[in-house]
Amino acid sequence: MNINYEVKKATRQSYGEALKELGEKYNDIVVLDADLSSATKTELFAKEFPNRFFDIGIAEQDMMGTAAGLATCNKIPYVSTFAVFAAGRAYDQIRNSICYPKLNVKICATHCGVTVGEDGATHQMLEDISLMRTLPNMTVVSVSDDTQAKWAVQEIYNINGPVYLRLARLATPIIYDANDKFEIGKGIQIGDGTDATVIATGVTVAEAIKAKEKLQSEGKNIRVIDMHTIKPIDKDIIIKAAKETKHIITVEDHSIIGGLGSSVCEVLSENYPKIVHRMGIKDTFGKSGKAEELLKYFKIDSNAICEKITKLV
Amino acid sequence: MTSEKELKEIANKIRIGVIEAVYNGKSGHPGGSLSIADILAVLYFNEMNIYPQDPKAENRDRFVLSKGHCSPALYSALALRGFFNYDELLKFRNIESNLQGHPDMNKVPGVDMTTGSLGQGLSAANGMAIAGKLDNKDYRVYAILGDGEIEEGQIWEAAMTSNKYKLDNLCVIVDNNNLQIDGTIEEVMSSYPIDEKFRSFGFEVININGNEISEILEAFDKAKKTKGKPTAIIARTIKGKGVSFMENQVGWHGKAPNEEQYKIAMKELGY
Numbered sequence: 001m002n003i004n005y006e007v008k009k010a011t012r013q014s015y016g017e018a019l020k021e022l023g024e025k026y027n028d029i030v031v032l033d034a035d036l037s038s039a040t041k042t043e044l045f046a047k048e049f050p051n052r053f054f055d056i057g058i059a060e061q062d063m064m065g066t067a068a069g070l071a072t073c074n075k076i077p078y079v080s081t082f083a084v085f086a087a088g089r090a091y092d093q094i095r096n097s098i099c100y101p102k103l104n105v106k107i108c109a110t111h112c113g114v115t116v117g118e119d120g121a122t123h124q125m126l127e128d129i130s131l132m133r134t135l136p137n138m139t140v141v142s143v144s145d146d147t148q149a150k151w152a153v154q155e156i157y158n159i160n161g162p163v164y165l166r167l168a169r170l171a172t173p174i175i176y177d178a179n180d181k182f183e184i185g186k187g188i189q190i191g192d193g194t195d196a197t198v199i200a201t202g203v204t205v206a207e208a209i210k211a212k213e214k215l216q217s218e219g220k221n222i223r224v225i226d227m228h229t230i231k232p233i234d235k236d237i238i239i240k241a242a243k244e245t246k247h248i249i250t251v252e253d254h255s256i257i258g259g260l261g262s263s264v265c266e267v268l269s270e271n272y273p274k275i276v277h278r279m280g281i282k283d284t285f286g287k288s289g290k291a292e293e294l295l296k297y298f299k300i301d302s303n304a305i306c307e308k309i310t311k312l313v
Numbered sequence: 314m315t316s317e318k319e320l321k322e323i324a325n326k327i328r329i330g331v332i333e334a335v336y337n338g339k340s341g342h343p344g345g346s347l348s349i350a351d352i353l354a355v356l357y358f359n360e361m362n363i364y365p366q367d368p369k370a371e372n373r374d375r376f377v378l379s380k381g382h383c384s385p386a387l388y389s390a391l392a393l394r395g396f397f398n399y400d401e402l403l404k405f406r407n408i409e410s411n412l413q414g415h416p417d418m419n420k421v422p423g424v425d426m427t428t429g430s431l432g433q434g435l436s437a438a439n440g441m442a443i444a445g446k447l448d449n450k451d452y453r454v455y456a457i458l459g460d461g462e463i464e465e466g467q468i469w470e471a472a473m474t475s476n477k478y479k480l481d482n483l484c485v486i487v488d489n490n491n492l493q494i495d496g497t498i499e500e501v502m503s504s505y506p507i508d509e510k511f512r513s514f515g516f517e518v519i520n521i522n523g524n525e526i527s528e529i530l531e532a533f534d535k536a537k538k539t540k541g542k543p544t545a546i547i548a549r550t551i552k553g554k555g556v557s558f559m560e561n562q563v564g565w566h567g568k569a570p571n572e573e574q575y576k577i578a579m580k581e582l583g584y
Contacts (some may be wrong), residue, residue, distance in 0.1 A: 030447070052447070054478075056470075056474055057470075057473065057474075057477075059467075059473070059474070061432075061433075061466075061470060062439075062467055062470035062471045062473075062474055063436075064436070065434075065435075065436020065437050065439075065467065065471065066440040066443070066471070066474060067440060068426070068433075068437050068440060069377075069426065069436065069437035069439055069440020069442075069443070069444070070440035070443060070444050071440070072375075072418070072425065072437070072440070072441060073371075073440070073441055073444030073445070073448070074444075075444050075447070077440075092430055092433075093433055093436075093467070095430075096429060096430040096433060097426075097427070097430075097433045097436070100417075100427055101417070101426070101427035102419065
């Protein structure tokens with residue numbers, strides 16, 4: 001794996017591009033947004049297919065309900081807004097109007113985590129993985145790069161039921177080749193080091209890989225797991241890592257409560273008890289700043305991962 | 314066309330089904346179920362194109378009971394219309410029954426949308442109406458909202474959507490029985506003037522007595538002829554209508570009659 005860290009793209013951009021392509025392929029796709037189409041990038045679809053694009057205005061609850069109604073009539077709605085307004089503000093609508101009736105709505109939420117940056121705490125969603133994975137019938141996907149995001153936008157079309165797709169604002173390195181294969185519910189193991197495993201998701205995957213490369217030069221062999229599907233979680237890859245490596249570290253741009261770290265703890269506590277070191281946002285709100293500065297401030301960047309592992313190994 | 318006389322009888326049968334369901338289930342919401350019985354009689358036995366043998370038919374008219382707690386009335390109408398066996402009503406809210414406390418579209422044939430959390434049904438109805446327009450289908454979508462329910466902000470978000478997309482295939486009915494759990498609508502949180510609100514949101518508004526079959530028939534007819542905008546029928550009703558001791562009594566919002574009350578109610582309904 002040779003990553004060019006200079007070539008970057010935000011997964012929200014990949015989403016917008018993939019959605020436009022998907023719209024050409026499938027007539028039953030409709031897209032809804034809540035006055036954020038230029039930020040969520042659904043505008044790319046809107047320009048191409050104005051009749052199948054619905055701007056519901058600043059009304060996320062109504063947007064989710066409208067999508068539910070469309071889904072009862074065999075439409076496949078892709079619904080977008082910022083993660084905080086999707087999973088947070090419209091939680092009850094997602095719960096009662098989408099997940100309980102198991103309607104085929106794809107909630108593609110952009111601007112997750114502290115990497116939203118300057119907008120600050122009100123706009124930095126740190127609880128969405130937690131809120132969404134607890135809902136029955138929901139699939140939760142959190143992609144790490146352009147290639148994976150484009151795959152996911154297409155792949156979730158084939159899932160018969162609600163999906164939460166977590167997308168980021170921050171442009172991050174392209175990790176995978178266009179030919180790389182992914183599978184819902186199957187994490188990706190990068191390297192087979194046995195000193196420690198870093199399980200990451202979304203924007204922290206590139207940080208973990210960077211840390212892995214750096215530690216390698218110091219003689220420490222790390223394995224990274226890109227956990228792009230949070231639910232259903234890949235139990236096997238976690239248990240295997242716990243058996244084969246000395247330490248387990250999770251890192252996420254999300255609260256350490258209820259997110260990836262908690263998911264890994266749940267798997268290991270029931271199957272192969274082992275200490276899990278959770279890196280993420282530690283029961284606090286975010287703050288304004290540049291996205292890269294915030295990754296550093298909240299200790300979820302490659303340097304923080306290196307420090308953590310250096311202490312452990 | 315079903316005659317007015319027949320529809321009145323059907324409304325009465327729906328009420329009997331409501332009492333049977335709530336009494337046998339020993340829980341449920343009789344008050345608001347009884348207030349909408351006449352509207353449901355007209356919808357399910359005259360107005361809507363529905364197919365009990367093919368409940369998911371693509372060209373069927375859709376119905377959303379946004380005030381989902383009044384499921385006994387919907388279940389009663391569906392059973393009488395032949396969507397499922399009438400005896401199912403007696404198992405309402407039972408652990409072994411498909412008739413959940415609030416309507417579940419995946420468990421009950423004829424239920425077009427799962428509801429229960431108030432304020433969400435109009436959005437879903439909009440989605441159905443938009444889908445109909447996209448597919449050039451001529452089905453219509455009906456949604457019953459409660460006068461207390463419209464205190465939920467999402468209803469007004471949805472009303473803007475109905476207007477924006479000129480959903481003339483959508484007909485909203487507000488069950489204005491003037492009571493909610495904690496008291497009258499005015500006491501708790503006035504949603505009045507309901508008609509002026511919907512009118513200002515771009516709806517064609519029709520005020521009727523919602524317990525009067527002829528007025529309901531006429532209103533639906535007018536709604537169907539309205540083009541370019543959605544219709545809202547503000548139906549003034551009596552909560553608990555048809556059972557004397559339940560009428561206009563806030564206490565009968567969500568409780569089941571005891572055996573003695575059940576017998577009186579059934580007698581009053583001519584069972």
